[in-house]
Amino acid sequence: MEPRFSSFPESLAAPPYVEVAELGVFGAMALLGMLQAGADPGFHHLRRLAGRGARLAPHEDLRQRILIALLETGVLAPAGPRRLRLDATLADPDWDRSELEEADWAIRWSDTSRGSLVHHLKSFLDELAPTPRNLEILLDAWFALAKAECLAFGAYALSSHRLDPAIVRVTEPALGPILAQRSIGQGCALMWWAAKNVASSFLRHGGQPGLAEREMERTLTSAMDRDLRAGATIPTFHRHHTQTVSTFATAFLIASRLGDAYWSSAISLGALEQARQVEHSA
Numbered sequence: 001m002e003p004r005f006s007s008f009p010e011s012l013a014a015p016p017y018v019e020v021a022e023l024g025v026f027g028a029m030a031l032l033g034m035l036q037a038g039a040d041p042g043f044h045h046l047r048r049l050a051g052r053g054a055r056l057a058p059h060e061d062l063r064q065r066i067l068i069a070l071l072e073t074g075v076l077a078p079a080g081p082r083r084l085r086l087d088a089t090l091a092d093p094d095w096d097r098s099e100l101e102e103a104d105w106a107i108r109w110s111d112t113s114r115g116s117l118v119h120h121l122k123s124f125l126d127e128l129a130p131t132p133r134n135l136e137i138l139l140d141a142w143f144a145l146a147k148a149e150c151l152a153f154g155a156y157a158l159s160s161h162r163l164d165p166a167i168v169r170v171t172e173p174a175l176g177p178i179l180a181q182r183s184i185g186q187g188c189a190l191m192w193w194a195a196k197n198v199a200s201s202f203l204r205h206g207g208q209p210g211l212a213e214r215e216m217e218r219t220l221t222s223a224m225d226r227d228l229r230a231g232a233t234i235p236t237f238h239r240h241h242t243q244t245v246s247t248f249a250t251a252f253l254i255a256s257r258l259g260d261a262y263w264s265s266a267i268s269l270g271a272l273e274q275a276r277q278v279e280h281s282a
Helices: 020-038 060-072 080-091 097-102 117-126 132-160 165-179 184-205 211-230 247-256 269-281
Strands: 076-078 105-107
Touching: 020 060, 020 117, 020 132, 020 247, 060 076, 060 097, 060 132, 117 247, 132 165, 132 184, 132 247, 132 269, 165 184, 165 211, 184 211
Parallel strands: none
Antiparallel strands: 076 105
C-alpha cells in the first residue's frame, strides 16, 4: 500500500491515535526507532536521515520500510517546504524511495502524550503478549533486520577490499535460506568470505562485466551447500565496530527478549518462543 497524503488534514493538532497500541507491533518498534534516531527533543519532528540513516536501521531497504509503515499508520506528515516536492514525488509511479530519508517529518501525536511517547512505546513492547500474530510479526522483523545486518556488513567487506559496495545487492535473495539455518553472525562471516573471493577473482580475471556479482552469489550458495554436506561449522563473526546496534534493532530486542540470540541464533519461531520461556523461568 502506497502512502496517501491527500487524507492528511492541514492541521496536525488532532492526533490519529489515542493509544500506542493502535500502532501495532511493527509500528511501535518503527516509531521508537525513529524517535531515537532522529527526533527533536520535544518529539515534534523527525529530522532527515540523509548521511546517518544507519543509526535507525543498517540498510536502506529496511529504513524505507520503516518510514512507509509509519506513513501508512498516519503517524508522520511531511514538514516544512519539502511537502509539495515530496507529494509530487510520491504521486509519480516511478518515485524513488530514497527521497523518504531526505525529508523532515512532523509527528502527528497529541501534545499531552508526546513527552512520554518513548516511555509508552517501551512499555507497550516490553509487555507484548506472545500471541501467534505478534510472534509472526516479530519473526518477519527479525528476518528484515538480519538481511539488513548482513547486507550492511557485506557492503563494508566489499569496500574494505576496494570493491563497489553496491555489488552486495545481488546477494539478498540468497540470504533468506541462509538465515533460516544460520545466525546473523554466521551470515556476516559468509559475506566476508564472499567479498574476499570477489577480490581474488578480480585479481585473476580483471573486471569483466557481471563477474563480481556472479562470484558473490556463487560463493554464498556453494558455501552453504558445502557446509550442509560436510557438517562443518561456519564461524560466527562478532558485530564489527563499524556496525553499531541500530535504534530499530534496539526496539526489536525489547519486544523479542532475544538478547544475544538475536545475533547468534538462526532465525526461527522456536528461538522467539524459547526466549520467552527463558525469561519466564528466570
